[in-house]
Amino acid sequence: MPRRASTPSQYVVYAAVLLGSLLSTCAVRAADRSERDANRARPNILFIAVDDLNDWVGCLGGHPQAHTPNIDRLARTGVLFTNAYCPAASCNPSRSAIMTGLAPRRTGLYTNRQKMRAVLPDAEIMPKYFSRHGYWSAGSGKILHYFIDAPSWDDYFPDKAKENPFPRTLYPKKRPVSIPRLPWMYVETDWGPLDATDEQFGGDYLVSKWVGEQLQRKHDKPFFLACGIYRPHEPWFVPKKYFDLFPLDDVQLPKGYKADDLDDLPPIGQRLGRNRYFAHIREHKQWRPAVRGYLASIAFADAMVGRVLDALDKSPHRDNTIVVLWSDHGWHLGEKEHWQKFTGWRACARVPLLIRVPKGVTGLPQGTKAGVRCDRPVNLIDLFKTLCDLTGLPQQPGIDGNSLVPLLRDPNAPWPHASITHLDVPGRYAVSTQRWRYIHYERGGEELYDIERDPYEWTNLVQDGKHIEMLIRMRALAPKNMKPRVETQK
Ligand SMILES: [Ca+2]
Ligand SMILES: [Ca+2]
Numbered sequence: 001m002p003r004r005a006s007t008p009s010q011y012v013v014y015a016a017v018l019l020g021s022l023l024s025t026c027a028v029r030a031a032d033r034s035e036r037d038a039n040r041a042r043p044n045i046l047f048i049a050v051d052d053l054n055d056w057v058g059c060l061g062g063h064p065q066a067h068t069p070n071i072d073r074l075a076r077t078g079v080l081f082t083n084a085y086c087p088a089a090s091c092n093p094s095r096s097a098i099m100t101g102l103a104p105r106r107t108g109l110y111t112n113r114q115k116m117r118a119v120l121p122d123a124e125i126m127p128k129y130f131s132r133h134g135y136w137s138a139g140s141g142k143i144l145h146y147f148i149d150a151p152s153w154d155d156y157f158p159d160k161a162k163e164n165p166f167p168r169t170l171y172p173k174k175r176p177v178s179i180p181r182l183p184w185m186y187v188e189t190d191w192g193p194l195d196a197t198d199e200q201f202g203g204d205y206l207v208s209k210w211v212g213e214q215l216q217r218k219h220d221k222p223f224f225l226a227c228g229i230y231r232p233h234e235p236w237f238v239p240k241k242y243f244d245l246f247p248l249d250d251v252q253l254p255k256g257y258k259a260d261d262l263d264d265l266p267p268i269g270q271r272l273g274r275n276r277y278f279a280h281i282r283e284h285k286q287w288r289p290a291v292r293g294y295l296a297s298i299a300f301a302d303a304m305v306g307r308v309l310d311a312l313d314k315s316p317h318r319d320n321t322i323v324v325l326w327s328d329h330g331w332h333l334g335e336k337e338h339w340q341k342f343t344g345w346r347a348c349a350r351v352p353l354l355i356r357v358p359k360g361v362t363g364l365p366q367g368t369k370a371g372v373r374c375d376r377p378v379n380l381i382d383l384f385k386t387l388c389d390l391t392g393l394p395q396q397p398g399i400d401g402n403s404l405v406p407l408l409r410d411p412n413a414p415w416p417h418a419s420i421t422h423l424d425v426p427g428r429y430a431v432s433t434q435r436w437r438y439i440h441y442e443r444g445g446e447e448l449y450d451i452e453r454d455p456y457e458w459t460n461l462v463q464d465g466k467h468i469e470m471l472i473r474m475r476a477l478a479p480k481n482m483k484p485r486v487e488t489q490k
Contacts, residue, residue, distance in 0.1 A: 078356025
C-alpha cells in the first residue's frame with residue numbers, strides 16, 4: 001500500500017492502487033469460493049472392496065448357484081467389466097498396487113509378507129490424494145492388507161488411532177470345525193454355519209452399518225468412502241441362514257475342474273497348481289461342503305454390500321455418488337488341483353469390477369448407462385486414474401494404469417492395452433487380452449490360452465504350432481524392467 005497521497009496526481013495513483021488491491025483480494029476470494037464450490041459439486045465416491053471373491057457372482061456366471069442379488073443389482077444399474085484382472089494374485093501386492101496406482105514391477109512389492117510402508121514409504125494412496133483435494137476420506141474394514149495406514153484417512157471405523165482396527169467377528173468356540181487340521185494346514189481353511197444373526201456376527205455387519213450411517217448423513221465436503229468387506233475370505237463361517245440357501249446335496253462342484261488338466265502344463269505350473277490343501281480336502285470328503293461354505297460366504301458378503309447400496313439409495317447423496325465395487329483377486333476351489341490363490345489362471349486373476357457413475361459428473365456428464373457389459377481387458381490398477389478423471393481432479397503424476405472413462409462412455413471403444421497380473425516372483429506373471437491369455441514362469445515355462453473357446457483354460461496352446469504368431473505377440477506384451485522383490489523385515 002503506498003503512503004498517503006498529497007498531490008492530485010498522487011491521489012489518482014493511490015486510488016488506482018487501492019482499487020487494484022481491492023480487485024485482486026476479491027479475485028482471490030472468488031477463486032477460493034469457486035474452488036470451494038467446485039469441490040462441493042464434485043461427486044462422492046463409494047469404494048467397495050470384497051476380499052477373495054472370484055467370478056462366482058450371478059452377473060458373471062462363474063457358478064450357477066451363486067446368490068448375489070445385490071451385486072447383480074449394481075450390474076443392472078451400471079457397467080460390469082467381464083474381463084477385469086487384478087494387478088497381483090494375492091491381497092497385499094494387489095491392494096497396494098490398486099491404492100497407490102503403482103504396479104508391482106515398479107515397486108518390487110510382489111508378496112503378502114512384504115510390509116507395504118517399508119517398500120513404499122512415501123507413496124500416496126487414494127484416500128490421502130482425495131483428502132488433499134478437498135474430500136473427506138473415510139473407511140472401514142479391509143482396504144489395505146491388515147493395516148489401514150492411518151495418516152492417509154480423515155476417519156476410520158472403529159478407531160483411526162489403531163493401525164489394525166477391524167471390528168470383532170464371531171467365530172465358533174472350537175475349531176477346526178470342518179476337517180482335522182494337519183500341522184501345515186493354514187489355520188483359516190475351515191468352514192461351517194454359525195448359529196447367529198448378522199448382527200451377532202459383528203465384523204462385516206458393523207463395517208456395512210457404519211458405512212451406511214456415513215452415507216445417510218450430511219457432508220460439507222464430497223466424500224471418498226471405502227467399505228472393505230472381509231468375506232468371502234476364509235474362514236467360511238457365516239450365519240446359518242446363508243448356508244441354508246445351499247442344501248448340501250444340491251451343491252454343484254466347480255465347472256472349471258478337469259481331472260487331467262495339469263498334464264499339458266510346464267513343471268513349474270504343475271507344482272503351483274497341485275497344492276496340499278485341495279488333496280487334503282478331497283481326502284476328507286469335504287470338497288462339496290467347502291464349496292457350500294464359499295457360496296454361503298459370498299451370499300453373506302453380497303447381503304452386506306446390499307445394506308450399503310440400500311443406505312445409498314435412501315441417502316441425499318444417491319444422485320451424486322460414483323460407486324465402484326472390486327475384489328482384490330479370485331480364488332480356486334479345485335480348478336487345476338488348486339485351493340486358494342497365488343496363481344495366474346483366470347480362476348484367480350479375474351475379478352468382479354463394477355462401476356456406476358451418476359449424471360452430471362465432470363469426467364462423464366451423461367453418467368454410465370444401466371446394465372452395460374464391457375469385455376475389454378482391464379485391470380484394477382486403472383481405478384486411480386479413472387477416479388481422477390471422473391472427479392475432474394488432476395492426474396496423480398507418475399502412476400500406472402489407464403483411465404477407464406473411454407470404456408465407461410462406450411464399452412466398445414478401442415482399447416489397445418493388455419492387462420498384467422503379477423505373481424509372487426518377479427518373472428512370474430499373466431498377460432490378458434480380450435481373447436488370449438499368456439502365463440510366464442520365471443525359470444522358463446509358458447502357457448497360452450484362447451479363452452473365447454476355452455474359458456477354463458484347459459488346453460495349453462504353447463506347443464501348438466498353429467498359434468506361434470499369437471505366442472510371439474503375447475510375449476511382446478510382457479511387463480518390462482521388472483524390479484527385484486524388495487525384502488522387508490517381518
Ligand atoms: Ca484377498
Ligand atoms: Ca490342461
